[in-house]
Amino acid sequence: MLTHNRAVDLIAPGLFRLTRGGFAAPHLVMADVPTLVDAGAPGRGPAIERELGAADINIGRIVLTHGDPDHIGASDYLRAVTGAEVCAALAERPLIDRSGWPAMPLRRRLLERALLRETAVPTIDRWIDGPAVLGSIDVVPTPGHTPGHIALNWNGWILAGDAFVTGERFRESLWFFTIDRETARRSIEALLALAPRGASSSHGRPIDRATERLQALVDTWR
Numbered sequence: 001m002l003t004h005n006r007a008v009d010l011i012a013p014g015l016f017r018l019t020r021g022g023f024a025a026p027h028l029v030m031a032d033v034p035t036l037v038d039a040g041a042p043g044r045g046p047a048i049e050r051e052l053g054a055a056d057i058n059i060g061r062i063v064l065t066h067g068d069p070d071h072i073g074a075s076d077y078l079r080a081v082t083g084a085e086v087c088a089a090l091a092e093r094p095l096i097d098r099s100g101w102p103a104m105p106l107r108r109r110l111l112e113r114a115l116l117r118e119t120a121v122p123t124i125d126r127w128i129d130g131p132a133v134l135g136s137i138d139v140v141p142t143p144g145h146t147p148g149h150i151a152l153n154w155n156g157w158i159l160a161g162d163a164f165v166t167g168e169r170f171r172e173s174l175w176f177f178t179i180d181r182e183t184a185r186r187s188i189e190a191l192l193a194l195a196p197r198g199a200s201s202s203h204g205r206p207i208d209r210a211t212e213r214l215q216a217l218v219d220t221w222r
């Protein structure tokens with residue numbers, strides 16, 4: 001069993017936040033199959049591989065919360081070195097395979113293009129359609145930040161990706177990077193309805209009392 005290790009950050013029993021993913025922190029869930037949530041920025045594959053190796057973890061599954069570069073950049077690399085099955089939402093496919101780029105806001109399109117310039121379209125082994133169960137992990141569609149964004153619910157913890165930003169200043173994802181803010185707010189309300197005990201996101205420290213904090217956030221627009 002994994003114990004607290006300097007290479008990874010223990011959030012809760014069986015739940016870890018990795019530190020080597022680049023801009024966005026991947027998470028590791030010791031679910032039915034050790035599962036990596038998001039795959040880091042382009043070029044971060046070897047660093048994430050070392051981090052998992054230092055913790056002596058063999059992942060069997062990678063779940064991509066959405067198709068932004070800092071979440072999918074090292075997916076192919078990690079798939080190749082671990083043999084893990086890569087899962088992503090069907091609704092996110094146009095962003096992941098880039099067929100939907102032309103329909104995205106210009107600033108977003110330029111960002112994706114610049115950051116993924118040298119990265120191939122990642123291989124997805126399993127497309128998830130709507131709410132789903134992956135072993136002991138619940139997949140919760142949370143569109144808004146991107147059209148097919150998903151969050152994960154495991155053991156009372158929400159792994160939010162970019163559905164919101166945890167940390168001392170708990171908040172919505174930056175409007176500049178959020179494709180549909182109203183839809184993103186409905187998704188945050190859906191996550192509140194799950195009454196989570198904790199939450200962690202890609203761009204901020206984990207929080208406890210997540211239901212209370214989500215309620216306070218939702219109250220700012222309700």
Ligand SMILES: [Zn+2]
Nearest residue numbers: 066068145162
């Ligand atoms: Zn994002």
